[in-house]
Amino acid sequence: MGLKPRILIADDEPLTLELVVERLQAEGYEVEVVSDGEEAIEAARRNSFKLVLTDLSMPGMGGMEVLAHFVKHYPETPVIVLTGFGTIETAVEAIKRGAYDYLSKPANLDEISLTLKRAINHKDLKEENVALRSQIQEQHRPDRLIGQSSAIHHLYRIIKRVAKTDSTVLITGESGTGKELVANGIHYQSPRRDMPFVPINCGAIPEELLESELFGHEKGAFTGAFKERRGRFELANKGTVFLDEIGEMSPKLQVKLLRFLQETKIQRVGGSRTVEVDVRILAATNKDLERAVTESEFREDLFYRLNVIPIHVPPLRERTGDISLLIQHFLKQHCVKKNIPQKQMSAAAIESLEQYDWPGNVRELENVIERLVILTDTDEIQLLDLPKRMQVVVQQPEARHIELGQDGINLKETLDSLENRLIVDALQRAGGVKNKAAKLLGLNRTTLIEKMKKKQIDFPSSML
Ligand SMILES: Nc1ncnc2c1ncn2[C@@H]1O[C@H](COP(=O)(O)OP(=O)(O)OP(=O)(O)O)[C@@H](O)[C@H]1O
Ligand SMILES: [Mg+2]
Structure with a gap:
């Protein structure tokens, strides 16, 4: 079956590299390894590569320059960049400049393997589609307006x-x-x-x-x-x-x-x-x-x-009923476009976007979704993945929405508010009868009363 797909890896850390190379060879790739940017460019002169995986920080010519070189001279070759821990901005920058995707170090082998497969698949598909696409473009029908609002x-x-x-x-x-x-x-x-x-x-x-x-x-x-x-x-x-x-x-x-x-x-x-x-x-x-x-x-x-x-x-803020539909539409559209498995968005995140003000209207929404599709690793985009200004929903975490998120979490506050909610829920379900509520929570009555006092939860049964 044809030639082995040849890939180029530029990285100056031989230890991590060894394992990666071993794995990729086992998967049938032919791998060429170089340890800085100049060598990468030199290698590209000699050989053609199906894909390039480059570290961003290397001595001498770094990964951004490698990226720029490939984008300019071999635009059909996808470039994946490896970024150090906690440098998401650099990753975003690389994507803006034309990288196909990024991996944060230390990346695990499965992740690397998957990302490469996806990129190569994408490249092949793209080549197949070129002829087809130029035909379609002529009779291109623009997207229709999405929405259900009146x-x-x-x-x-x-x-x-x-x-x-x-x-x-x-x-x-x-x-x-x-x-x-x-x-x-x-x-x-x-x-x-x-x-x-x-x-x-x-x-x-x-x-x-x-x-x-x-x-x-x-x-x-x-x-x-x-x-x-x-x-x-x-x-x-x-x-x-x-x-x-x-x-x-x-x-x-x-x-x-x-x-x-x-x-x-x-x-x-x-x-x-x-x-x-x-x-x-x-x-x-x-x-x-x-x-x-x-x-x-x-x-x-x-x-x-x-x-x-x-x-x-x-403006979009006057037809918030369309927002979830638009989110689904753009999620689908951008996952298909980038050949990424279909992503979803959590209910809490959607709710938050429904409450956001959208000064940039649908274009702003589309841009945000496109970025989230690229930058979120999980299949379901969570509230905490959203840009801070769009996390409008007061964070009243429900158990299934609690996540560590990119910037970490305040554990004590989170647990506190979760505890509050569960206590109030239990009291509500128990019609305010503390004995019953305590049972629902697996606490004894005095502990519940103590907690209610401390948290200033006031819940007389007459309230219901
Ligand atoms: N109802 C909608 N359904 C699907 N996509 C939409 C909808 N409204 C806008 N878009 C998308 O949002 C983006 C911005 O839309 P468009 O360019 O038509 O806005 P505009 O009003 O012309 O903005 P500007 O005044 O800035 O030029 C486009 O990518 C468009 O496809
Ligand atoms: Mg316009």
């Missing part, structure tokens, strides 16, 4: 209705709420769905360039215009133009856009011909455009032209 149902209905028309739509909402998905949804449900959907981020393109981006230019229209070029309106002919961040458009361009909307004709920069184009306009903004109008930053006439059909996408 707000989202309302959006579905509007999108469907609006898609049938050619009316201009102004989509408003905070950053990360899904405005672009709404625009996508409208286009792909409209009769124009087989024609281009052309998004333009008006805030990201410098003003001088935006005009020629939108309307195109003739040869020689300005320095650097060596060739004539069609603008996005022309490219989108018969399709949809999505003007994102319309609130950032300069007054000068606002005038030109308004003229286009009135005449449906464009004139390239530096030209005199006019060309008729047939595009549907969708626009989006996270600014309060009406206010911008009263403050004379945005033209009133343009605002009314755009705002024929307003669609508002509410």
Whole structure:
């Protein structure tokens, strides 16, 4: 059966290495070992590797540089980094810079073996998929809006209705709420769905360039215009133009856009011909455009032209009912994407995320889930795995949610509050009868009363 997969290990600790190499060879890998970054790069020149496992701290050239070298020159080779104890930030940094995964030292052999298998599997799958994917990309349908809240149902209905028309739509909402998905949804449900959907981020393109981006230019229209070029309106002919961040458009361009909307004709920069184009306009903004109008930053006439059909996408904190569904969706999506076995999230963690404020809306939620998928080792993501600011639920640990977590735990406090809860539970179930409650807890009556006093638990039977 074919060649043995060859892997490269860069690490300067021969003792740990020996066992690892032995194990990997037993599993059918061909292993080459080097002890610093330069040697790793040299090795890559001679051989091609299916995978690289590199320590981050080595004398001379370190692991980050090895990583950078492979990401740049052999992007198809997954790199796994080994990090010292308690340096999670470094691991995160490595992942950001393109590492496939990380292992904390001392890593056990099973963990190493599993991680390698996963990475190699992933690489093979990726290669198989390349051809397929490029086909799919052409007819790429964006994700649909996930949600069950009445707000989202309302959006579905509007999108469907609006898609049938050619009316201009102004989509408003905070950053990360899904405005672009709404625009996508409208286009792909409209009769124009087989024609281009052309998004333009008006805030990201410098003003001088935006005009020629939108309307195109003739040869020689300005320095650097060596060739004539069609603008996005022309490219989108018969399709949809999505003007994102319309609130950032300069007054000068606002005038030109308004003229286009009135005449449906464009004139390239530096030209005199006019060309008729047939595009549907969708626009989006996270600014309060009406206010911008009263403050004379945005033209009133343009605002009314755009705002024929307003669609508002509410912030996530106003539709908390969608949060658990979105969590499931992103967990699935990112585990599949990274070829990681499906992860779950504990009830307490979900509850906490439901109570968080989400200033960055769905985008923030998606980013958090993606990070958790990468950085959590267990199959179930726990409350304590969440970023601190998202641990909103007052920690009233239930026995099955108690975990040591990344930053450790205050044992005494945890046990205390657990004890409180169990005592209150027992008293409740016993209808306040201390004898019964004590029995439920395996204590004698006086011990229970003592504990209640000490903890100031006041529980007269008349309360029930
Ligand atoms: N209801 C949803 N279901 C699934 N994914 C969503 C939903 N809403 C947003 N997303 C995802 O969240 C991310 C942000 O959405 P999008 O880019 O549409 O937001 P936006 O409102 O355009 O934000 P910005 O104003 O910052 O441009 C995207 O990855 C998008 O796929
Ligand atoms: Mg957007």
